[in-house]
Amino acid sequence: MAKIIVTAGPVPGHVVPLAAIAADLTKRGHEVLFYTGAQFEAQISATGARFVPHPAEVDVTVGALDAALAEREKLAPLERIVFDIKHLAADQAPIHDKRLQELLAEFPATVVISEPMSFWALPTALRAPRGRRPLLVNIGIAPPAFSSADTAPFGPGLLPPTTDEERASYDDMRVQMGAFFADPQQYVEGVFTSMGVTLPAPLFDAMATVPDHLLQLTVPAFEYPRGDAPEGFRFIGPLPAATDSEFELPDWWAELSDDRPVVVVTQGTVENGDFSQLLVPTLRALADADVTVVAATARPDGPDMVRAALDDQVPANVRLAGFVPFEQLLPLADVLVTNAGYGGVQTALRHGVPLVVGGETEDKPEVAARVEWSGIGVNLHTARPGTAAVRAAVDDVLNDPRYRKRASEIRSQCAEYRPFDAIADIVEQATAGGEHSRLGLRREGDEL
CATH class of the missing domain: 3.40.50.2000 (Glycogen Phosphorylase B;)
Incomplete structure (x- = not known):
């Protein structure tokens, strides 16, 4: 039986898929601790996982950041992304990291499962080499944001380039976006330095390259092909959801x-x-x-x-x-x-x-x-x-x-993928002490 810590940002789109993963792992006999906002206690407890709430001073779900969220509503879309990076993720990261280390001390998990906006999980992977720390598995609950020569810069929703002119235009845009995100990048680097670790890449890239695995909850047909995807990036297909047997049909x-x-x-x-x-x-x-x-x-x-x-x-x-x-x-x-x-x-x-x-x-x-x-x-x-x-x-x-x-x-x-099996395979390989074969997560013929 494995010990697993699951952590997610305290919003439904982040918690719900990871709760489904936690439920599946507990059904397989593993011991799961789930760390997220207090509002989700009943939902997490129903999965069979042990629930641990975020500290009240950084818990969005109990109103700790209401003033900040009110300010956020006044911002334009790209400005909101900067705000989220700095004030809804980075600012709280040291407190969450400290709590995560405390949890690991009392609950020695072999695997930590997170999602991209859970910045506080990254320092755990940066402090020690693989094999001397828990395996970090990131679940792709949003489109992958890491940079690629085969796509446009992440954010505006532009289609992949099809001509040399578009590629050149996107290269210029990458420079402009880099300048735009220079301030939050520097901000996050400072926060990570305060936690005693160094962020090894631009933030969006680090969210894909620091974890040992980035498991994307979709299929290749819905994602842009990339010839330069990080080694740990794999498609595992969308998560199936349980049917609500208590739903009363109207x-x-x-x-x-x-x-x-x-x-x-x-x-x-x-x-x-x-x-x-x-x-x-x-x-x-x-x-x-x-x-x-x-x-x-x-x-x-x-x-x-x-x-x-x-x-x-x-x-x-x-x-x-x-x-x-x-x-x-x-x-x-x-x-x-x-x-x-x-x-x-x-x-x-x-x-x-x-x-x-x-x-x-x-x-x-x-x-x-x-x-x-x-x-x-x-x-x-x-x-x-x-x-x-x-x-x-x-x-x-x-x-x-x-x-x-x-x-x-x-x-x-989608029907060809078994996402729960893929995640459980990683957990069980890590717990057994074996080196997981990443190719095992990928169907023959998949393109990244």
């Missing part, structure tokens, strides 16, 4: 099996405070369409918020929902309209559902660009599309069979 659920196409729209679990961004425009755009629209608001008061935004004039073809399990909903869907959250898009890939996406914050432009590049949907290139743009995109996806065909192809590729 009265309208049977309608989803009718002949009419089903369009699901959501703004995810974070950007759902203002439904005028994407959800409401979609409902208005499809009000007279011969489709059934399911508005998945991901919050208990969501349906009431939507009714208020529509002045109680909810279109007749719309079905409002609070929390609804996508594992049960997406098999009935023909299109998913979403703000390009990575986890939701991967769920659509597993179910072969084509997409219409629009997002501007965090990694969402990069996710949306990959939807476009992979041929699985339409990129709206904005988080606040007009109704005409949404209607045209949904009509395009419903009427052009190429999207459904490509979605089916990617679904088939």
Whole structure:
């Protein structure tokens, strides 16, 4: 039996996939300690893992950083990334690192599983060579951000270069982006120095090269090929999610099996405070369409918020929902309209559902660009599309069979991967003291 520490930033998109990994490892008989925000105690405890909360002074989920988060809301998208790096990750890293070392002293884990924004896990790997410390496994819950000559700089959501002119343009852009991120890079380096370690590369690269493994939760068909990917980078496919057997089907659920196409729209679990961004425009755009629209608001008061935004004039073809399990909903869907959250898009890939996406914050432009590049949907290139743009995109996806065909192809590729088995294999090899063969995580013929 292995001892494993799992740690994740205290937001649903970071915690949920790692909680699923923790649940699988405990079912296999391993002992798991999960370190994250206090708000997630019940969710983590349900996995069978031992829950340890973040110290209150750095726990976003108990309001410790509310003032900082309020300031963040005033910033432009790229400025938010800088803010997040400096003040929602680096500033707290020494406290989290200290707590992680305390946990390792009392719970001698052979493996630490983290995700890219958990900066506090990196010093553990930097303080000692492999074999004299826990193995560090990073789970790719967002598009890989490490630099590559085969892609555009990470952030704006640009497609890979196809001409020499584009490559030259991206090279220039890399220089400009390097200058833009020079301040947060220097800031993070100073924080790491205060922890007694040296950051060996630019931050986005270090998040991929410092861990022993970076396991990406997608398939090659949804990710740009790279000839210069880090050695530890591997695709393991999207995580399957458990079906919620306690979900009570609403009265309208049977309608989803009718002949009419089903369009699901959501703004995810974070950007759902203002439904005028994407959800409401979609409902208005499809009000007279011969489709059934399911508005998945991901919050208990969501349906009431939507009714208020529509002045109680909810279109007749719309079905409002609070929390609804996508594992049960997406098999009935023909299109998913979403703000390009990575986890939701991967769920659509597993179910072969084509997409219409629009997002501007965090990694969402990069996710949306990959939807476009992979041929699985339409990129709206904005988080606040007009109704005409949404209607045209949904009509395009419903009427052009190429999207459904490509979605089916990617679904088939997803089915070839066993992500839980791949992670468990690493854990068990590390615990047995053997050197894991990284090629074992990769299907023959995969391209990076």
